[in-house]
Amino acid sequence: MKPNPEIRRIYKKLLKLHGPQGWWPLLSCAGCNPTKTGSMTGYHPHEYDWPKTERDRFEICIGTVLTQNTAWPNVEKALRNLDDAGLIGCDSLLSTPEQKLAERIRPAGYFNQKAGYLKNLAAFLDKKGSGFSRAELLAVKGIGDETADSILLYAFGRPTFVVDAYTKRIFSALGLIDGSWKYREIKELFEVSLPEDVVVFQEYHALIVEHAKMFYSKKRSRDPANTHDLSTEK
DNA sequence: TTCCAGGCAATAC
DNA sequence: GTATTGCATGGA
Numbered sequence: 001m002k003p004n005p006e007i008r009r010i011y012k013k014l015l016k017l018h019g020p021q022g023w024w025p026l027l028s029c030a031g032c033n034p035t036k037t038g039s040m041t042g043y044h045p046h047e048y049d050w051p052k053t054e055r056d057r058f059e060i061c062i063g064t065v066l067t068q069n070t071a072w073p074n075v076e077k078a079l080r081n082l083d084d085a086g087l088i089g090c091d092s093l094l095s096t097p098e099q100k101l102a103e104r105i106r107p108a109g110y111f112n113q114k115a116g117y118l119k120n121l122a123a124f125l126d127k128k129g130s131g132f133s134r135a136e137l138l139a140v141k142g143i144g145d146e147t148a149d150s151i152l153l154y155a156f157g158r159p160t161f162v163v164d165a166y167t168k169r170i171f172s173a174l175g176l177i178d179g180s181w182k183y184r185e186i187k188e189l190f191e192v193s194l195p196e197d198v199v200v201f202q203e204y205h206a207l208i209v210e211h212a213k214m215f216y217s218k219k220r221s222r223d224p225a226n227t228h229d230l231s232t233e234k
Numbered sequence: 235t236t237c238c239a240g241g242c243a244a245t246a247c
Numbered sequence: 248g249t250a251t252t253g254c255a256t257g258g259a
Binding site for chain 2: 064065067068069070071072074075109110113117141142143144145146147150162164165166167205206208209212213217218219
């Protein structure tokens, strides 16, 4: 696939527009940047040495599952419930009955399914540590393309691009992709068009989410003047 | 009350 | 391979 220079141009524009995002949000980083859309706390702009502990790495992994088709504030509630119960850790999570776990993560929705997914993922990580491939991660029931890439990029700092519903929405609107593009193709478009840089991949995905929440939300009227039109050059 | 949100797996063609 | 469906809460 050929690089598309528009991908880089839009990255620069988003960065200028919104500034560094400091993903992935973490409970232990509460208060770092209290003004972000969709969540009160947990972001760490300008700091790229997160996660700093195994516990935080595990929290990110859990969060990627909990946020599947779910608004982030609901995920935060579930994470706090887990934290209060000391369940953000492989051992404690694995030794907790699935039904108890489901009750803790109820605010995140699909809690019965996700309780099983979390167990599967925890067992996988407990066994593999950090020595696993994307394909192995995808073989875990409950881990699809986006969740796998989020875990790899944000929890383990591997240079793999995350594609989500917002990415498809924005870049379809810009005419750079269309509905026929599959996950792998969109992912490849970004990866061949950008430097292979974990920080760039992390920030770009986060910026896409931030921008989409502001201007491409289905339930919010879009700015008719659209002063933040990404298709405008510069 | 209805619609939406940082998907995924199972099933049906 | 592509399309459809179930899974579920909390906020707008």
